Amino acid sequence: MRIDLHTHSRVSDGTDTPTMLVMKAFQAGLDVIALTDHDTFDGVPEALEAGKRIGLKVVPGIEISCKLEGKTIHLLGYGCDLWNRALNEELAKVRVGRTQRLPEMCERLRTLGIDISLEELMESAQGAPSIGRPHVADALVAKGIVADRQEAFDRFLASGRPAYVPRYSIALERAIDLVHEAKGVAVLAHPWGRGGKEVLTAPVIERLVRAHGLEGIETDHQEHDRDTRLLLFELGARLGLLRTGSSDYHGAKRPDRPIGAYTTRKSAYLELLSRIRARGGSA
Ligand code: AMP
Ligand code: ZN
Ligand code: FE
Ligand code: FE
Helix, strand or coil: CCEEEEECCCCCCCCCCHHHHHHHHHHCCCCEEEECCECCCCCHHHHHHHHHHHCCEEEEEEEEEEEECCEEEEEEEECCCCCCHHHHHHHHHHHHHHHHCHHHHHHHHHHCCCCCCHHHHHHHHCCCCCCCHHHHHHHHHHCCCCCCHHHHHHHHHCCCCCCCCCCCCEEHHHHHHHHHHCCCEEEECCCCCCCHHHHCCHHHHHHHHHHHCCCEEEEECCCCCHHHHHHHHHHHHHCCCEEEECCCECHHHCCCCCCCCCCCCHHHHHHHHHHHHHHCCCC
């Protein structure tokens, strides 16, 4: 059984529609995927529908942009009630904050001699409900200013780079609580990827488990090297956590992350389902 619990569609910063994503997962021989778009559930109903038609299990999910001690941390929520009010209100704040900073990002790029209009950004986002830095990166690629998204972040968009503008994000502890209020299960996405290790130390993760009921950590992810995956696997075992794996698929914009590149063990998946049911969520 092949299970990939973290994927993105065009509804956030991937390139496939939810239906295309499910078809590609099926063609890649997967049995289960979770759709975990950034800060929105908008793609989930279509993915669930496609899953039923195509014969692939789809777990409803989300990847929430959070902050812990000033650092960006991503939290995966599984099995949430898609219409939970408190959660959706916070997600809307993140999406609005992401879009509101665009004029300032354009302005900063202009002072660097790069002219990108809001219209071009809308074009590159293809109707996504919130336009983020990855879409700005895509516009820079389209203009031939950088070769790929990564170069755009490294030169312009990452925190500390000249076109970076901060935005609203949810405190990690609050996001975990909100996922639970929505009857979902909370799993830290790529906890030790991209500088996460500095803030998400083992004692901090333990505190999130004890004080907020964090249920899991994503261990097998492209941003974790082999040693990191093993260390996280052991840490998760010690803390009684779900340990998941995923491709973090983003479609054509990230060819380095083919769907199913990393997967979740069947036992961890079944445990996830039973924890979602215990919370009263749906999966
Ligand atoms: P935003 O929510 O608009 O601030 O953009 C955040 C998204 O940009 C994340 O979900 C990542 O997919 C991507 N991202 C953030 N930092 C980097 C980085 N240093 N290199 C590549 N992609 C990044
Ligand atoms: Zn993304
Ligand atoms: Fe992420
Ligand atoms: Fe992701």
